[in-house]
Amino acid sequence: MNVDKHDLLCEALPDAFGGIYLSQEKRPEGMNYFNFVVAEIHGVRPTELLEHQARGGKVFGTFCVYVPDEVVFAAGGIATGLCGGSQFWVPAGESVLPVNTCPLIKASVGARLDRTCPFFRIADMYVGETTCDGKKKAWEILAGEVPFHVMDVPQMKRPQDIGRWADEIKGFIKVVDEFTGNRVTPEALHQSIVMLNNKRRALKRLYETRKADPVPISGKDALLATEIAFYDDPSRFTEMTNNLCEELEQRVKRGEGVFPAGAPRIMITGTPMAIPNWKLHHLVESAGAPVVVEESCTGTRYFEHLVEEEPRDLDGQIIALAERYMKTNCACFTPNSNRIQDILRLAQEYRVDGIIDYNLQFCGLYSTESYLVKQALDAQGIPYLHIETDYSEQDFEQLRTRVEAFLERLRK
Ligand code: BJ8
Numbered sequence: 001m002n003v004d005k006h007d008l009l010c011e012a013l014p015d016a017f018g019g020i021y022l023s024q025e026k027r028p029e030g031m032n033y034f035n036f037v038v039a040e041i042h043g044v045r046p047t048e049l050l051e052h053q054a055r056g057g058k059v060f061g062t063f064c065v066y067v068p069d070e071v072v073f074a075a076g077g078i079a080t081g082l083c084g085g086s087q088f089w090v091p092a093g094e095s096v097l098p099v100n101t102c103p104l105i106k107a108s109v110g111a112r113l114d115r116t117c118p119f120f121r122i123a124d125m126y127v128g129e130t131t132c133d134g135k136k137k138a139w140e141i142l143a144g145e146v147p148f149h150v151m152d153v154p155q156m157k158r159p160q161d162i163g164r165w166a167d168e169i170k171g172f173i174k175v176v177d178e179f180t181g182n183r184v185t186p187e188a189l190h191q192s193i194v195m196l197n198n199k200r201r202a203l204k205r206l207y208e209t210r211k212a213d214p215v216p217i218s219g220k221d222a223l224l225a226t227e228i229a230f231y232d233d234p235s236r237f238t239e240m241t242n243n244l245c246e247e248l249e250q251r252v253k254r255g256e257g258v259f260p261a262g263a264p265r266i267m268i269t270g271t272p273m274a275i276p277n278w279k280l281h282h283l284v285e286s287a288g289a290p291v292v293v294e295e296s297c298t299g300t301r302y303f304e305h306l307v308e309e310e311p312r313d314l315d316g317q318i319i320a321l322a323e324r325y326m327k328t329n330c331a332c333f334t335p336n337s338n339r340i341q342d343i344l345r346l347a348q349e350y351r352v353d354g355i356i357d358y359n360l361q362f363c364g365l366y367s368t369e370s371y372l373v374k375q376a377l378d379a380q381g382i383p384y385l386h387i388e389t390d391y392s393e394q395d396f397e398q399l400r401t402r403v404e405a406f407l408e409r410l411r412k
Contacts, residue, residue: 002115009088009116010042013276020282024218026258028251030244031221037228041275045080045231046118052078053122058180061123063108064131065297065328066153068321070307071173073192073234075180080119081230082126084108085274087391089116096141097134102363103390104274105134112145119231125179127172129153131332132365149175157326157333166322173318186314193307193317199234200303202241207300209248210292211350213265214257216248219291220281226298227275259290264410265351269295269343269373270358271366277391280358283403289410293350295343296358301328304342331365339369340376347382353410354383356403361390383410 017038021027037045049059060072061082069079084093084107092114093106111117125147128139139150151168154161173184206225209216225244229237251257266289268280273296281291293300305327308320329339347355355377359367370386377384385406389395 001118001121005114006042006116009086013038013041016276020278021220021224024220024258026256027221028217028244028247030240030247031217031224033240033243034221034224034228037232038224038275042118045233046122048233049078049080049119049122053124058124059122060176061119061126063126063135064129064153065302066129066131066325066330067127067151068169068172068325069234070189070192070196070321071169071176071184073195074184074188075176075182076188077176077180077182079127080123081274082108082111082120082123083230083272083274084111084117085227085277085391086111087393089114090391097138100362101134101138102132102271102360104272104360104363105138107274107391109138109141112142125149127151131330132363134362147179153332154326155333162322162326165326166318169318169321169325173314184314186312186317189314189317190309190312193309193320195234195238197306197309199229199238199241200306202238202245203229203303205245206241206248207293207303209245209252212252212257213351214255214259214261214263215265215290215292216251216257217244218258218281218285219266219268219294220278220285223273223278223281223291223294223298224275226294226302227273229302230275230298259285259288264289264353264407265292266290267293267295267343267347267350267352267355268299268358269355270370271360271363272297273358274298279389279391279393279396280356280387280399280403283396283400284356284407287400287404287407289407292352293346295339295346297328297330300342300346301330331369336369337372340372343373344376344380344382347377347380352382354385354406356406357384357386359386359388361388 058077060079072079089107089110092110112120127149129151130136130153154164177183305324307324311317311320357370
């Protein structure tokens, strides 16, 4: 670790978190746990990972919701998300990658090279995937640093593609077996499938409360909980999220909210927001409109589908995993019309008044798909705003003007 530089990173976080999060009014008590996780972001969880390693366990770092964490936990390993969401790591990423690479990739590579993120230092093996060109080539650079396994995600969703994905999962089990020295048994895989399904159920329960008007929790807080789901201990996360949900459900019964009833309800769709990327939510909610749902991998795509728990043999479980993961509608697939259907369905379920299509700069997949997203929303008369941005604060005022003008349209 580069301790001096790491200290600079840690100095910036409390100010940012205080201004964006702690200044919110009527926050649920249940968010205290998530505040604690952020305050201890480079403390408690990294220590748990190191203790796990001291007991002989392995830690796997992942970058995409397509990597089946169930396999890692079934082999006695721990999976932790590694996506970089901070501008702090972008310059180190740019030292080895083209500048016109998406910020998520630049920050992820930079976090490793910079030696400032304990999660990136602790992981024994990284698991990447072939979802986009930028990631594929970045893996070749990171593979020079750390043991690396790449999963080949199909580009289409025909029956033969699901079969191919099942083969990839089978291959991943073999890699994990060998790397951990533990065999993935059907019993252990069943346990991890149930454990991670429970995490998904808790997140679904949290999002259900966001359908209420007034909404009992801000979009910023819901986003924070979802981001933390990627690296917290899964069982503890589930318990804490269910505690939060109990409080939120009481609020809904009492008609209590964090924004006035009738405030314009916003959906954000598009590229994921890795911690601490809270920029767009902060802009929208500071302008008086709650974000009520995210159609994104740091949103509904992360938890919407469960893995079938019935199969108790390895072959059946692999098929169940393949089928569940292939339901995630990422723009790397062609066609990806199910994502458009998801957006339209969620717009109804969450009673949204307008949709912001969020694109990380230089993500060709999502920015190209936005043409079809806009076409579908125009056809339904749903107001739409497309935003392309990075992790820097440079365009903050310009974005604020655009977001406020969009919200003004919704209020008329
Ligand atoms: S399943 S959205 S987590 S790939 S934003 S790095 S696509 S250039 S993050 Fe993703 Fe998996 Fe898909 Fe979800 Fe590339 Fe685009 Fe950057 Fe992206």
